[in-house]
Amino acid sequence: xxxxxxxxxxxxxxxxxxxxxxxxxxxxxxxxxxxxxxxxxxxxxxxxxxxxxxxxxxxxxxxxxxxxxxxxxxxxxxxxxxxxxxxxxxxxxxxxxxxxxxxxxxxxxxxxxxxxxxxxxxxxxxxxxxxxxxxxxxxxxxxxxxxxxxxxxxxxxxxxxxxxxxxxxxxxxxxxxxxxxxxxxxxxxxxxxxxxxxxxxxxxxxxxxxxxxxxxxxxxxxxxxxxxxxxxxxxxxxxxxxxxxxxxxxxxxxxxxxxxxxxxxxxxxxxxxxxxxxxxxxxxxxxxxxxxxxxxxxxxxxxxxxxxxxxxxxxxxxxxxxxxxxxxxxxxxxxxxxxxxxxxxxxxxxxxxxxxxxxxxxxxxxxxxxxx
Ligand SMILES: [Zn+2]
Ligand SMILES: [Zn+2]
Ligand SMILES: [Zn+2]
Ligand SMILES: [Zn+2]
Numbered sequence: 001x002x003x004x005x006x007x008x009x010x011x012x013x014x015x016x017x018x019x020x021x022x023x024x025x026x027x028x029x030x031x032x033x034x035x036x037x038x039x040x041x042x043x044x045x046x047x048x049x050x051x052x053x054x055x056x057x058x059x060x061x062x063x064x065x066x067x068x069x070x071x072x073x074x075x076x077x078x079x080x081x082x083x084x085x086x087x088x089x090x091x092x093x094x095x096x097x098x099x100x101x102x103x104x105x106x107x108x109x110x111x112x113x114x115x116x117x118x119x120x121x122x123x124x125x126x127x128x129x130x131x132x133x134x135x136x137x138x139x140x141x142x143x144x145x146x147x148x149x150x151x152x153x154x155x156x157x158x159x160x161x162x163x164x165x166x167x168x169x170x171x172x173x174x175x176x177x178x179x180x181x182x183x184x185x186x187x188x189x190x191x192x193x194x195x196x197x198x199x200x201x202x203x204x205x206x207x208x209x210x211x212x213x214x215x216x217x218x219x220x221x222x223x224x225x226x227x228x229x230x231x232x233x234x235x236x237x238x239x240x241x242x243x244x245x246x247x248x249x250x251x252x253x254x255x256x257x258x259x260x261x262x263x264x265x266x267x268x269x270x271x272x273x274x275x276x277x278x279x280x281x282x283x284x285x286x287x288x289x290x291x292x293x294x295x296x297x298x299x300x301x302x303x304x305x306x307x308x309x310x311x312x313x314x315x316x317x318x319x320x321x322x323x324x325x326x327x328x329x330x331x332x333x334x335x336x337x338x339x340x341x342x343x344x345x346x347x348x349x350x351x352x353x354x355x356x357x358x359x360x361x362x363x364x365x366x367x368x369x370x371x372x
Contacts, residue, residue, distance in 0.1 A: 293309040
């Protein structure tokens with residue numbers, strides 16, 4: 001069955017390639033193979049997918065099978081969208097009263113936490129009233145080899161706007177139908193291909209995607225934590241976030257915004273500087289990404305530096321050979337490296353106060369916290 005045709009434009013811009021779901025019943029279109037006249041039909045309840053047929057009396061021939069045997073990838077993509085629309089209409093006719101069912105429908109997702117204000121649904125069926133399981137309607141996104149979409153973000157945006165979404169690929173289509181059995185099982189089995197507002201919250205959708213199945217990482221980077229036994233204390237280090245304990249680097253994957261990691265090279269770290277962590281929490285941001293300390297120095301002595309993370313209030317003290325990150329210290333008085341704990345301090349005046357010349361511990365002011 002033919003699924004591609006030319007629409008004759010009135011202007012000089014030439015012919016526009018169209019798929020059946022984009023053409024009204026009474027509109028004449030042209031067969032790309034034989035030039036004969038075609039019209040669309042089908043796509044209703046209990047009908048085959050909407051397709052074109054040659055109108056014999058107006059010059060088409062019954063022998064022509066239409067364009068479709070050797071179509072380009074991008075055209076097949078358009079045909080699949082049209083098939084998906086027909087499939088959605090068939091699936092929901094008699095089940096829900098349908099408001100609209102078409103290809104390339106703009107969806108307002110400005111209420112979502114994503115960065116995009118609008119998205120365009122490949123195929124959409126929208127209901128007159130909300131369906132308890134599927135929500136306001138169902139979107140089928142047809143995946144395409146040469147097209148990369150931020151699938152988790154698009155899914156979250158559509159769920160947030162109240163729609164279900166299915167990610168369909170070539171295996172969900174026969175030559176001339178959208179396979180509704182695939183559609184139904186994708187939603188029933190909940191296997192990471194189809195998402196409904198009934199089952200999925202847009203805020204938690206990211207945890208349902210295995211990022212390595214959907215995205216590739218730059219060389220040297222991976223989505224799996226290369227050192228899961230480390231509690232990781234990431235801090236900014238020349239633009240990159242790097243773990244003080246193990247050297248693992250961390251950043252967000254630019255396309256998907258998933259955390260990704262690069263295994264650190266321990267041999268390149270300052271082995272002399274041992275890091276201790278006291279009272280660590282699980283160090284995650286509210287969105288689930290790893291926390292990265294941004295240290296702002298409170299005091300820089302000759303032998304030590306004390307600083308506070310401007311984002312989590314952890315405190316850090318570093319001497320030449322030791323660093324302590326303390327999540328519980330209320331003042332810098334309480335902040336000590338093991339070396340400082342075992343030192344018979346001898347105080348010396350330094351640039352910004354007094355510190356022990358042996359271990360670098362900053363001296364408190366009569367037992368009061370010096371820097372508060
Ligand atoms: Zn033809
Ligand atoms: Zn680490
Ligand atoms: Zn922090
Ligand atoms: Zn000391």
